[in-house]
Amino acid sequence: MNAFAQSKGGPGAQQLSPASGHGRRSSPVSWRWIDRLALAWAWTAGLLLCLIAGAIVVYMAIRGIQYLRPALLAERPAVGASQSETGGFLDPLEGTGILTLIGLLLATPLGVCSALWITEYGRPSWLARIVETSIEVVAGTPDIVIALFGLALFQTRLLAPFSFTASGGGVFGRSFFAAGAMMSLIALPPLFAATRDGLQAVPKHMREAAYAIGKTRIATIRRVLLPSVRSNIATGVTLGVSRIIGDTAIVVLLLGLTLRSEPQGSVPGIGLLRGTGSTLTTYVFQNSPAGEGAAPQKAYAAAFVLLMFVLALNLVVGRIGRRQSDELGLGAAGAIV
Amino acid sequence: MLERLRHPWTDHRAERTLGAVSLIVGVVVVAMVAFVAVHAWPTFEHDGLSWLGPGGNLKDQTEAMQATGAHAPASAYHLNAWPIIYGTLLSTGLAVLLALPLAVFASIFIVELAPRRLRAIAIPVIRLLASVPSVVYGLIGVLVLVPFVGNHIVSDSEKAKYASEVQLNGYSLIVTVVILAVMITPIMVALICEALASVPKAWREGAIALGLNPLRAILAVVVRAARPAIVAAAVLATARALGEAIMVFMVSGVNFFSPRPGDGVTFFFEPLRTLASTIVAFAEGASAPALRSALYAFALLLLFSSLALSVAGYLIKLPLRKYQVRA
Numbered sequence: 001m002n003a004f005a006q007s008k009g010g011p012g013a014q015q016l017s018p019a020s021g022h023g024r025r026s027s028p029v030s031w032r033w034i035d036r037l038a039l040a041w042a043w044t045a046g047l048l049l050c051l052i053a054g055a056i057v058v059y060m061a062i063r064g065i066q067y068l069r070p071a072l073l074a075e076r077p078a079v080g081a082s083q084s085e086t087g088g089f090l091d092p093l094e095g096t097g098i099l100t101l102i103g104l105l106l107a108t109p110l111g112v113c114s115a116l117w118i119t120e121y122g123r124p125s126w127l128a129r130i131v132e133t134s135i136e137v138v139a140g141t142p143d144i145v146i147a148l149f150g151l152a153l154f155q156t157r158l159l160a161p162f163s164f165t166a167s168g169g170g171v172f173g174r175s176f177f178a179a180g181a182m183m184s185l186i187a188l189p190p191l192f193a194a195t196r197d198g199l200q201a202v203p204k205h206m207r208e209a210a211y212a213i214g215k216t217r218i219a220t221i222r223r224v225l226l227p228s229v230r231s232n233i234a235t236g237v238t239l240g241v242s243r244i245i246g247d248t249a250i251v252v253l254l255l256g257l258t259l260r261s262e263p264q265g266s267v268p269g270i271g272l273l274r275g276t277g278s279t280l281t282t283y284v285f286q287n288s289p290a291g292e293g294a295a296p297q298k299a300y301a302a303a304f305v306l307l308m309f310v311l312a313l314n315l316v317v318g319r320i321g322r323r324q325s326d327e328l329g330l331g332a333a334g335a336i337v
Numbered sequence: 338m339l340e341r342l343r344h345p346w347t348d349h350r351a352e353r354t355l356g357a358v359s360l361i362v363g364v365v366v367v368a369m370v371a372f373v374a375v376h377a378w379p380t381f382e383h384d385g386l387s388w389l390g391p392g393g394n395l396k397d398q399t400e401a402m403q404a405t406g407a408h409a410p411a412s413a414y415h416l417n418a419w420p421i422i423y424g425t426l427l428s429t430g431l432a433v434l435l436a437l438p439l440a441v442f443a444s445i446f447i448v449e450l451a452p453r454r455l456r457a458i459a460i461p462v463i464r465l466l467a468s469v470p471s472v473v474y475g476l477i478g479v480l481v482l483v484p485f486v487g488n489h490i491v492s493d494s495e496k497a498k499y500a501s502e503v504q505l506n507g508y509s510l511i512v513t514v515v516i517l518a519v520m521i522t523p524i525m526v527a528l529i530c531e532a533l534a535s536v537p538k539a540w541r542e543g544a545i546a547l548g549l550n551p552l553r554a555i556l557a558v559v560v561r562a563a564r565p566a567i568v569a570a571a572v573l574a575t576a577r578a579l580g581e582a583i584m585v586f587m588v589s590g591v592n593f594f595s596p597r598p599g600d601g602v603t604f605f606f607e608p609l610r611t612l613a614s615t616i617v618a619f620a621e622g623a624s625a626p627a628l629r630s631a632l633y634a635f636a637l638l639l640l641f642s643s644l645a646l647s648v649a650g651y652l653i654k655l656p657l658r659k660y661q662v663r664a
Contacts, residue, residue, distance in 0.1 A: 028552075035552050038442070039450075042552075045439050046446030049526070050459050052519055053466040056477065110361060117355035131359045134366040140573075140647040141640060142580020144613045145373065148636045152372040185365065218351035246470030248583040249613075253620045281472045281583075288476050290587040296480055303473050314465050 057307065064304025067297040073305070077259045077283070083295045089302050091261045092283035095176070096245050098272075099255075099279060102180025103187050103244045104237060110184065111191030111240075112233060116221055119199040139189035147253035150182035154254070163274055164264040172256070175264070176273045179254040186247055187240030194239065198232025199225060235320045242313040245306065248281040257282060280306045373640060376633035379626065383414035388634065393417035396593040399619070402628040409627040416631050420595045422638075424609035427596065428510065428585065429578040432517035437571055439518070440525035441560070447526070448533040449555050467523035475587030478516050483507040483588055491606045499600075503607060508590030511605040516584055521574040528573065532566030532657070533559055565657050569650040576646035580639055582613035591618050612639055 028036055075088030114131055122128040138146075154163055155173035163175035202225060210220040256262075256276025263271035278286070280302050285291050287299035346354075380388055398416050405413040447459055487507025496505045536559045544554035560567070590608025598604055612635045619632055 028550075031550050031552070035550060038556065039552050041438075042442040042446045042450055045442035046451060046459055048439070049443050049466060049522060050462045053462045053469075056469060056473070057465070059477065059481070060473065110358060113355050113358040114362060117352070117359040121352045121355065123352075127356070127360070130363050134363040136647060137366050137644060138362065140576055140643045141369070142582065142613060142643060144580060144582040144616050145636045145640050145643075146369070148376075148616065148633060149369045149372050152376050152633070153368070188362065216346075217348045218346045221351070242468050246468065246472075248470065248472040249617065252583070252617060257621075281470060284472045284476055285583065285587075288472075288587060289479050290475065299476055300480075303476050306470060307473055310468050310470065311465065314461065314468055318461055318464075 057311070060300070060304050060307050063300040064307075066300070068301040068304055072298070072301055077278075079259065083297050086295060086298065089280065089283050089298070089305075091259070092278045092280045092302065093305075095251075095255070095261060095277040095279040096281075098176050098277075099180050099183050099251070100241055100244045102176065102273075103183030104240060106181060106184035107187040107191055107240055108233075108237060111188050111236060112195050115192050115195035115199055116225075119196055120217060120221060120225070135189055135192050138185050142249075143186060143247055144249040144253075146182050146185055147250040150178055150250065150254050154178040154181075161274075174254050174256040174276055176255065176275065176277060179251055180273075182250045182254060183244045183247065186243045186250065190239035190243065191233070191236035194232045194236030195229060198229035202228055231320050235317055238313050238317050238320070242310055242317075245279075245309055245313075246281065248285055251279045251282045252285065255279065255282065257286065259286075280309075370640065373633055373637050377630060377637040379630040380414055380416065380634040383411050384416060388416040388418050388631075389422065389638075390417060391419035394593075395420055399628060399631075402631065403625050405625060405627055407624075407626065409625065413627040414630065418631070418635070420593065421610050421612055421615055421635070423595055424589075425579060425611040425613070428513050428517060428589070428609060428611055429575055431510070431514045432521060432578050433571055433575050435514060435518040436522045436525060436574060437567075440522045440529055440570065440574075441567060443522070444526050444529040444533055445555055445560065448530050449551075449559070463523050463526055466519070467527070471520065471581060471584040472587075474516050474520060475584040478512055478584065478588035482512045482516070483509075486512055486606065491603075495603055495606070499603065499607075503592065503594045505603070505606050506590075507606075508588060508592070508608045509606045510589070510596045510609050513585055513589045513609065514605075516588060517578050517581060520581065520584065521578050524577055525570040525574045528570035529563065529567055532563035532570075536562045563657075565653050565655075569653045572646050572650040572653060576643040576650075579642055579646075580613050582617045585611050586614035586617040589614060591615070 028039055031039075069088075072088035073093065074090055076090045077092070078085065078087035080086040114135065118128050118132060151173050153159060153173075154175070154177070155171045157171065159173075159178075160171045162177040163172045165171050206224055206228070207220055210224045211217075215223065255278060257278060258276040259278065261272060261275060261277035263275040265271040265274055284299045284303045284306065287295040287302070289296070393415070395417060402409070402413055402416075443463070447456055447463075451459060484507055486509055487505070491505045491507070491509075499505055540558050540562065541551075541554045544558045545551060549557060589611065591610050591614050592608035593610060594608055596604050596607040596609055600607065616632050616635055619628055
């Protein structure tokens with residue numbers, strides 16, 4: 001599964017690397033010009049990508065430090081004429097948290113159960129293939145399409161309780177419930193892939209040993225398999241979280257784009273979840289020149305906070321990956337795509 | 338009842354339960370296709386497939402759609418979406434063309450050339466590039482690249498020349514393509530690296546033993562063996578670029594103008610509009626049934642394109658199994 005980790009210890013890599021001085025056979029100087037050009041381009045391409053990533057982080061850090069004030073994190077957004085009057089982004093922060101929570105609550109059991117069923121039971125096999133294909137379809141579907149699907153779904157009369165209904169009888173279809181449910185679809189593929197890869201990496205003899213002492217399959221899953229793939233699930237959850245907090249399209253379409261969280265109904269917790277609001281991503285979106293309020297300083301500050309979250313989650317994934325030592329260490333393609 | 342719950346699960350029951358939970362995803366996918374198709378149906382009903390074609394004025398058409406209110410007459414559904422489809426194909430195609438050589442050689446660098454310590458830095462950094470939210474890319478685009486292109490790259494004479502048709506203010510094809518390329522390159526790098534690393538080392542060593550220099554050996558043997566995976570990576574990246582909505586909405590200008598290749602270099606500085614960004618643009622006003630149906634028709638188009646591309650990516654990778662290259 002993981003290319004990067006695999007190639008790490010490749011025996012040939014180091015000594016064949018012409019630039020590291022170990023190229024015993026031929027030094028690049030004696031190569032034809034086209035080969036030298038290709039070599040130069042490979043180095044340029046690799047370093048260019050690193051440079052772009054570095055530039056983005058550094059630029060956002062500079063802007064973030066320039067514009068981010070601690071008060072912004074604690075103030076609720078407000079309507080105002082100038083950037084000093086429009087408050088901070090407490091509500092968007094909460095919104096991001098709520099959506100992450102709902103998304104994970106739905107996606108984690110779904111992803112882990114599917115992975116368990118497919119690797120441990122998977123009968124009939126055509127049904128297993130359908131499930132696996134479905135998850136791949138979800139992974140490949142653009143988030144804007146998922147968002148439109150969510151809108152259509154939550155505007156049906158059946159799901160009206162999850163959002164607010166206008167006096168005319170039209171279901172609004174936009175709420176934390178709606179956005180969170182669709183977020184779970186975004187988080188599902190990495191969660192499933194990470195858990196499945198972990199389960200597949202558990203050696204067969206561990207299962208056989210458990211069966212030999214008379215454990216049932218489900219007991220083996222609970223006592224042997226789940227504990228040994230805990231770190232894989234953690235990786236999946238982390239990847240899922242970074243998907244959720246980075247997604248904008250779903251929030252734009254399904255959370256109503258109100259500045260503050262606006263609860264619907266009188267029950268405190270449920271009312272909030274039925275209501276509309278915003279997240280960090282839509283806060284950035286709304287405050288950029290593309291949105292309504294042109295407040296680039298606020299947008300930079302919020303985008304910096306967002307990027308820091310993503311960076312932290314990335315570090316966590318790297319950490320867990322290193323502890324696992326082999327599978328899924330770094331950026332396993334399934335996790336990125 | 339409680340007694341039953343306290344008992345350890347039987348295998349049979351566990352299998353049933355896990356299977357049922359797994360099937361939810363399948364149901365969701367079917368529901369997704371069904372919901373989007375049902376909502377898109379009016380457009381197909383009134384226009385057949387002709388809404389995919391050129392002609393007409395899209396700006397007037399969408400305005401008419403919004404103006405018709407709750408009960409749209411059949412004429413309101415009339416639509417010629419070709420400019421949007423063209424914009425989508427154009428930005429996606431150029432972005433993939435730009436990203437492909439970058440991704441292939443960056444992958445060669447990571448898998449074959451980079452010293453171990455540099456590789457240990459490059460991999461997490463490129464992974465970070467893949468996880469930067471699209472709204473952050475959009476923000477940098479709209480606040481840094483767009484003004485830069487508008488103020489320093491496009492000359493005043495160019496602006497004046499096209500002023501009557503379109504405003505060349507930096508919201509442009511070139512910015513869209515460059516950022517899209519940066520966004521899809523890490524995805525391609527991940528897939529290509531996986532394939533390059535799974536090519537047996539002995540093949541390359543054999544090529545070197547036959548007298549090729551190390552780089553030639555990589556290009557002629559390793560990259561060649563991984564060619565299906567490279568194509569598949571490009572295909573999957575295409576699917577990703579097609580559906581990018583927020584970033585494109587922020588930097589492409591979301592203009593009804595389509596870039597004209599006949600305009601020379603200015604072509605790259607002209608604004609455009611894509612399917613996904615159009616959905617974002619009209620998301621608020623989607624209560625008019627005609628417009629709503631058109632948006633769902635766009636979504637259906639995106640859904641089927643990404644589906645077809647996923648299948649294509651899978652099929653292209655099949656030959657790799659023949660070589661026993663794991664990918």
